[in-house]
Amino acid sequence: MWSFFHKLGSPPWLYSISGVILRWLLPITLVALAVGLTWGLLFTVPDFRQGNSYRIIYIHVPAAVVALAGYYVMAIAGAINLIWKMKMADVAMKSAAPVGAALTFVALLTGAIWGKPTWGTWWVWDARITSMLILLFLYLGVIALYEAFDNKEAAGKACAVLCLVGMVNIPIIYKSVDWWYSLHQPASIKFTGDSSIDTSMLYPLLLTIAAFYALFTCCLLMNMRAELLQRGARTSWVKKLALAGKST
Amino acid sequence: MYFDSFDALLTMGGHGGFVWSAYLITILVMAAILIAPGRRRKKFLRQLAGELKRSRGDPNITEEEV
């Protein structure tokens, strides 16, 4: 057990093991994404009220769900960095931020596109939409803070503090926005999905959610590998790797 | 497949533009986040190799000397 943790702290080991993981996970992810998205796009029955625009759910919901989970991944990595001073956690946190922000962006954009045929407007100040927008700001805040520091070690610590504060706040934000919206907007616009979802629609959705989780993991690992190399630019294992000319 | 013609697939009963653009944007973003880290890593390795070779002045350096 301890030796495992010890190894986790060793960049060369992490670099090689993540390479092995990626060699398997990346193809699986791509296949799952392809299957899930074509299934949703081509083979499911359209929703009886929304028609074909309903197919956006197969990218919208997975992106939203994984983006939210991504913030927690980032915050937990930040906590580990602060408490146990593990450098790998810092690498993970830094690598998760752009992926999470991109997925949040996808969720917002697909939601906005979905809104036009469904609600007749690109944007409404719905509770979930608003809190998703706030999540995007939280992600951008972490990225911007990291970039603003010159000393990257300090940047990691500062972002870890920010992530933790943000993590405490996410449920508060979500609850308050939800409550705020129900106060103002008595059920004139409602997601259709809350009630019951047909299993023929559910299975491809579950598949794409899983695929998006895998996608997040892949991107996280690949970002971490690039980051590990850059941080270890002066260590012998990186120099060896560079001179070996192989990039795997 | 649900759609019976290619045209139906494209228009999706009037919602085609929305659905296809949403999927397209998503796929572009996914491609970007999948490709960017690999490129960053390879570019860095190339740069470092170049620097190391330049500082040694010997293109055929072996691993033991590092």
Next chain:
Amino acid sequence: MGHVSAPLLAAHAISLERGGRELFQDLSFEVLPGHLLQIEGPNGAGKTSLIRILAGLSRYGFDGRVSRYTALLYLGHQSGVKALLTPRENLAWHVAGEGQYSDEQIETALAKVGLYGFEDVPSHALSAGQHRRVNLARLYLSQCPLWLLDEPFTAIDKTGVLELEALLVRHVEAGGAVVMTSHQALQVTYEVRYLSLVEGLIL
């Protein structure tokens, strides 16, 4: 000789790299009571960086370990003198963490650094050297055995430098210790130890 006093500060194998340059490597030393240690080196040698590591203000980005066994007083490049407060208020606040000093003690300390008559002028109306002197007045009150001073003579005139040197000697003779940097050689009759950071510098 037979009596070995306990160190006030010990550096264990400190190495620092900044901007791709090794500034120093495997630096180990102890500061004992009575030591007057001057860190030497040209511009950019790493003196300020080292003294901030010793003070505990830099905690990341270097290898090695620093053990501090006592309260310390650090005066850096920046003076910590608030422009809107008077020298009296500034000094009172500077020593507030150490204890409660009476108004006479504050005034005496200010007089000792040549600020008699300037006690109640807002500090932004002081000259560069007077500004710095407000800061140095703290040395006359402090109870800390270990002083870390980064270029304390900056902007101070000749008589001021002499007085400050005398104060440093009194402090180390009384069992304190001083670690300082300066580009001027100390003109004191006490034994000064030197720590040179020239090695490894490509200027």
Next chain:
Amino acid sequence: MGHVSAPLLAAHAISLERGGRELFQDLSFEVLPGHLLQIEGPNGAGKTSLIRILAGLSRYGFDGRVSRYTALLYLGHQSGVKALLTPRENLAWHVAGEGQYSDEQIETALAKVGLYGFEDVPSHALSAGQHRRVNLARLYLSQCPLWLLDEPFTAIDKTGVLELEALLVRHVEAGGAVVMTSHQALQVTYEVRYLSLVEGLIL
């Protein structure tokens, strides 16, 4: 002897009072080509105030008149070095008002102040002395005959001070003039003129 060169700067009966104290009174002097003038006085004597009046940065609050007959270069307590720009960019901007300098000229000047290899490091990653040196590099490029320097040696190491002194001498020997303040005595073989502001000071 017979030839009297035209003054570069003339002060006519300047008096200054600050914070209720007369700093100097009826100060009249001329700065001729070849003059190396050091303004002396303890902290708070009014050196900085005087030099800012001479430069034309202070225009109110003093009596008397200053005549400037030439372009001047002023370096004050603050360095004017932007933390986000590199030394190369900083220097290029500093001399932008005087003319268009080539990249080699900039690089040579930086090398002369010991910043070879630091040309493209952002300036906030420089040490205190290196920061100051970026500023001083300007002296190697400037075409201005008259230099007004307020404590140019601050934070500069020993060899740096020697080089700077040599530069000042070269400048005055070539027909320029320097008015400067410093708490260190100049170690030059050239004739230094002194202007002492001690009178009227109650320190």
Next chain:
Amino acid sequence: MSPPGSLQFCVRLLRRQLVLAVRRPIEIGNPLLFFAMVVALFPLGLGPAPDQLAGFAPGILWIIALLSNLLTSDAVFRSDFEDGSLEQLLLAPQPLFISVLAYIGAHWLITGLLLALVSPVFALMLNLPGSAVGTLVLSLLLGSGVLSLVGCIGAALTVGLKRGGMLISLLVLPLYMPVLIFGSAAVKAAVTGAAAGPYLAILGAMLCLAIALSPLAIAAGLRISIDA
């Protein structure tokens, strides 16, 4: 002579901060003036229809309070960072997470408290019904405490950055939003005659949470900023 206790030290620090604020009366007057002027901007920008304005008064007042809190929080640690005072505070024997309470307290006193006290004037200017004024003051008192605590986290994290500029707004505005929601909801409830108590209770709970957690985050942030 023994070092003073951390509480005593904190009180001295608070006094120093207040003296500094009083030396520049403009600093104290400023959030108020800013508030007054932005209140004046709204009728200009939105059109002066009084009944419409009244409906929006709670929201507008709360948004302005939030902005003026945000704009002043950037400066809480900046001057002390720039002149080296903050380094000295870090080296003091007293624990930092208690000392920072003094900074937060001073900030709250000269923005939050003062604003809450004069807000009735601005409320009248925007035609807020008199019955809601009490709730407005109370909600501002509680809410601005949270804003100060959260704003100082942002200030601590960004103080070391060369011209971090408005980065702080990006960091803290998302965290301000729940306060805005419940604060303006409380006032709206009072306007419509509903019970404002629950909203105020939620604001109180947020304040307790913020008081417990943010000093730790601020202290950590300051240590990091000094090091960078």
Next chain:
Amino acid sequence: MSPPGSLQFCVRLLRRQLVLAVRRPIEIGNPLLFFAMVVALFPLGLGPAPDQLAGFAPGILWIIALLSNLLTSDAVFRSDFEDGSLEQLLLAPQPLFISVLAYIGAHWLITGLLLALVSPVFALMLNLPGSAVGTLVLSLLLGSGVLSLVGCIGAALTVGLKRGGMLISLLVLPLYMPVLIFGSAAVKAAVTGAAAGPYLAILGAMLCLAIALSPLAIAAGLRISIDA
């Protein structure tokens, strides 16, 4: 070697200011993010009803543009003052009132122009009718020029003050108000289908006046601030 002409010098200064801005991309992104976040504050404070929001969108967008201009204008000269660069500019042989155009231009490019270009996105979020978007962009382009010119006067006058802080808002907000009135009136006119041309023409006239007068005021203000 002869000193460069004042225009050439001004161009170099502009380039330097833009390089400085680009070195901290956060500085450029910030006014935009601030804009986006304050846009989000309004529905939270005022309630999300789309039609109400649409009615207020012109005013809200203009108020936010004004605030983000105000908040950034404080920093235009501050860092150059603090590190002594401004002294050097005063001593340069080129006339100061031309050099300051570079500061104003850089400020306008990274706040006014950028904001105007992205404002359609925010307009959509507040349900502004698409037909008014063009007028919004145009009015922001013209108006933000005036705002930058006027804001820099305030910045020049307050830069020498130790922590002048928000004093600048007190000085310039009254001068901003006419811009706000005509700017939002232009957009409102476009929303209701009336002619926006006259309002835009007035904004243009204000811009000409400001360009003619404010560099002189700014140059004088800087000389005074340096001396104090």
